[in-house]
Amino acid sequence: MPIGPLELVIVLIITLLVLGxxxxxxxxxxxGRAMKEFKSAVGGDGDRDERDELPPEAPRNEQAPDR
Known part of the structure; x- marks a missing residue:
């Protein structure tokens, strides 16, 4: 059963009355924010780890400095 323009207008009027x-x-x-977050989570963008966004570390020197 498709949603027609009359149903959309009724929902909009009820929403306007409830929220003001x-x-x-x-x-x-x-x-809109919730829909964006949901789409990114479903699309797999939410599986990224924070470590993926950090730049790689510089190689460490294994030798101790001479004193």
């Missing part, structure tokens, strides 16, 4: 015009933009932003 002041909180509606914040709710839209939060929904």
């Amino acid at each position: 015009p002041k909180r509606l933009p914040d709710a839209g932003r939060s929904l």
